Amino acid sequence: MQSLPLSRYRRLRSWLPFDRLADKFYGVLVLASMTPLLVMIGFLLFAPQNWQPERLLGWTTAATLLALGLSIWLTHALLAPVTLARLALHAYRREQRLLPLPLDLDGEAGGLLNDLRATMETCERQRQIFAEQADWAFREKSSPLLDGQGAPRRRTGGATTAPLF
Secondary structure, three states, rough: HHHHHHHHHHHHHHHHOOOOHHHHHHHHHHHHHHHHHHHHHEEEEEEEEOOHHHHHHHHHHHHHHHHHHHHHHHHHHHHHHHHHHHHHHHHHHHOOOOOOOOOOOOHHHHHHHHHHHHHHHEEEEHHHHHHHHHHHOOOOOOOOOOOOOOOEEEEOOOOOOOOOO
Protein backbone atom coordinates (compact mmCIF):
# COMPACT_ATOMS: atom_id res chain seq x y z
CA MET A 1 0.00 0.00 0.00
CA GLN A 2 2.81 2.45 0.82
CA SER A 3 5.28 1.46 -1.89
CA LEU A 4 3.12 2.41 -4.90
CA PRO A 5 2.75 6.13 -4.12
CA LEU A 6 6.40 6.39 -3.08
CA SER A 7 7.55 4.74 -6.29
CA ARG A 8 5.57 7.34 -8.24
CA TYR A 9 7.09 10.07 -6.07
CA ARG A 10 10.60 8.76 -6.75
CA ARG A 11 9.96 8.78 -10.52
CA LEU A 12 8.37 12.21 -10.38
CA ARG A 13 11.17 13.86 -8.42
CA SER A 14 13.52 13.29 -11.36
CA TRP A 15 11.06 15.07 -13.68
CA LEU A 16 10.63 17.99 -11.28
CA PRO A 17 14.14 18.42 -9.85
CA PHE A 18 13.22 21.11 -7.33
CA ASP A 19 14.33 20.75 -3.73
CA ARG A 20 11.29 22.29 -2.07
CA LEU A 21 7.98 20.45 -2.19
CA ALA A 22 6.12 23.71 -2.84
CA ASP A 23 8.22 24.30 -5.98
CA LYS A 24 7.22 20.87 -7.26
CA PHE A 25 3.57 21.80 -6.75
CA TYR A 26 4.15 25.05 -8.64
CA GLY A 27 5.60 23.03 -11.52
CA VAL A 28 2.48 20.87 -11.64
CA LEU A 29 0.30 23.99 -11.48
CA VAL A 30 2.12 25.62 -14.41
CA LEU A 31 1.85 22.41 -16.43
CA ALA A 32 -1.87 22.10 -15.74
CA SER A 33 -2.66 25.72 -16.48
CA MET A 34 -0.52 26.04 -19.60
CA THR A 35 -1.57 22.83 -21.40
CA PRO A 36 -4.95 24.11 -22.70
CA LEU A 37 -3.35 27.36 -23.85
CA LEU A 38 -0.57 25.51 -25.68
CA VAL A 39 -3.12 23.24 -27.38
CA MET A 40 -5.17 26.26 -28.44
CA ILE A 41 -2.11 28.03 -29.87
CA GLY A 42 -0.99 24.86 -31.62
CA PHE A 43 -4.43 24.33 -33.11
CA LEU A 44 -4.58 27.91 -34.36
CA LEU A 45 -1.10 27.65 -35.90
CA PHE A 46 -1.57 24.29 -37.60
CA ALA A 47 -5.30 24.30 -38.35
CA PRO A 48 -6.50 24.05 -41.96
CA GLN A 49 -7.89 27.14 -43.68
CA ASN A 50 -11.54 26.13 -43.29
CA TRP A 51 -11.57 25.13 -39.63
CA GLN A 52 -14.68 25.27 -37.46
CA PRO A 53 -14.66 26.88 -33.98
CA GLU A 54 -16.31 23.74 -32.58
CA ARG A 55 -13.14 21.75 -33.27
CA LEU A 56 -11.06 24.32 -31.37
CA LEU A 57 -13.50 24.12 -28.48
CA GLY A 58 -13.33 20.33 -28.52
CA TRP A 59 -9.53 20.21 -28.55
CA THR A 60 -9.29 22.84 -25.81
CA THR A 61 -11.85 21.02 -23.64
CA ALA A 62 -10.02 17.71 -24.10
CA ALA A 63 -6.70 19.35 -23.23
CA THR A 64 -8.23 20.97 -20.15
CA LEU A 65 -9.64 17.66 -18.90
CA LEU A 66 -6.38 15.86 -19.66
CA ALA A 67 -4.38 18.54 -17.81
CA LEU A 68 -6.78 18.31 -14.86
CA GLY A 69 -6.43 14.53 -14.65
CA LEU A 70 -2.66 14.72 -15.00
CA SER A 71 -2.35 17.41 -12.34
CA ILE A 72 -4.50 15.38 -9.90
CA TRP A 73 -2.34 12.30 -10.53
CA LEU A 74 0.89 14.29 -10.11
CA THR A 75 -0.37 16.02 -6.96
CA HIS A 76 -1.31 12.66 -5.47
CA ALA A 77 2.19 11.38 -6.22
CA LEU A 78 3.80 14.49 -4.71
CA LEU A 79 1.74 14.11 -1.53
CA ALA A 80 2.86 10.49 -1.00
CA PRO A 81 5.55 11.35 1.62
CA VAL A 82 3.08 13.53 3.52
CA THR A 83 0.50 10.73 3.39
CA LEU A 84 3.09 8.25 4.63
CA ALA A 85 3.98 10.60 7.50
CA ARG A 86 0.28 10.83 8.40
CA LEU A 87 -0.04 7.02 8.35
CA ALA A 88 3.06 6.64 10.51
CA LEU A 89 1.77 9.14 13.07
CA HIS A 90 -1.64 7.47 13.07
CA ALA A 91 -0.11 4.00 13.62
CA TYR A 92 2.08 5.29 16.44
CA ARG A 93 -0.71 7.20 18.16
CA ARG A 94 -3.33 4.44 17.89
CA GLU A 95 -1.22 1.29 18.20
CA GLN A 96 2.19 2.45 19.56
CA ARG A 97 3.65 0.86 16.40
CA LEU A 98 6.59 2.39 14.52
CA LEU A 99 6.20 2.09 10.75
CA PRO A 100 9.39 1.78 8.71
CA LEU A 101 9.99 5.07 6.92
CA PRO A 102 12.23 5.31 3.83
CA LEU A 103 15.71 6.74 4.25
CA ASP A 104 16.43 7.55 0.60
CA LEU A 105 14.15 10.52 -0.07
CA ASP A 106 15.80 13.89 -0.57
CA GLY A 107 14.59 17.45 -0.29
CA GLU A 108 11.84 18.57 2.05
CA ALA A 109 10.01 15.24 1.87
CA GLY A 110 13.12 13.37 3.03
CA GLY A 111 13.68 15.92 5.79
CA LEU A 112 10.08 15.56 6.93
CA LEU A 113 10.31 11.77 7.14
CA ASN A 114 13.74 11.86 8.82
CA ASP A 115 12.54 14.34 11.46
CA LEU A 116 9.36 12.34 11.98
CA ARG A 117 11.32 9.12 12.42
CA ALA A 118 13.66 10.74 14.96
CA THR A 119 10.77 12.28 16.88
CA MET A 120 8.81 9.04 17.03
CA GLU A 121 11.89 7.08 18.12
CA THR A 122 12.48 9.62 20.90
CA CYS A 123 8.85 9.36 21.98
CA GLU A 124 9.08 5.57 21.93
CA ARG A 125 12.22 5.61 24.09
CA GLN A 126 10.52 7.95 26.58
CA ARG A 127 7.39 5.79 26.58
CA GLN A 128 9.50 2.72 27.37
CA ILE A 129 11.30 4.55 30.18
CA PHE A 130 7.99 5.71 31.65
CA ALA A 131 6.57 2.19 31.36
CA GLU A 132 9.65 0.83 33.14
CA GLN A 133 9.29 3.48 35.84
CA ALA A 134 5.64 2.55 36.32
CA ASP A 135 6.65 -1.11 36.54
CA TRP A 136 9.31 -0.30 39.15
CA ALA A 137 6.85 1.83 41.11
CA PHE A 138 4.84 -1.27 41.98
CA ARG A 139 7.87 -3.33 43.04
CA GLU A 140 9.67 -3.31 46.35
CA LYS A 141 13.06 -2.43 44.84
CA SER A 142 13.84 1.08 43.75
CA SER A 143 14.34 1.90 40.11
CA PRO A 144 17.91 1.80 38.75
CA LEU A 145 17.11 5.04 36.93
CA LEU A 146 16.30 6.96 40.15
CA ASP A 147 18.40 7.84 43.16
CA GLY A 148 17.29 7.30 46.76
CA GLN A 149 15.04 10.39 46.79
CA GLY A 150 13.21 9.42 43.57
CA ALA A 151 15.00 11.94 41.34
CA PRO A 152 16.66 10.85 38.08
CA ARG A 153 20.28 9.82 38.50
CA ARG A 154 22.80 12.29 37.14
CA ARG A 155 25.49 11.01 34.86
CA THR A 156 29.03 12.26 35.29
CA GLY A 157 31.34 11.03 32.60
CA GLY A 158 30.49 7.40 31.96
CA ALA A 159 29.15 6.47 35.43
CA THR A 160 26.20 7.52 37.54
CA THR A 161 26.72 9.37 40.80
CA ALA A 162 24.66 7.00 42.93
CA PRO A 163 25.12 3.22 43.01
CA LEU A 164 22.57 1.28 40.98
CA PHE A 165 21.77 -1.30 43.69
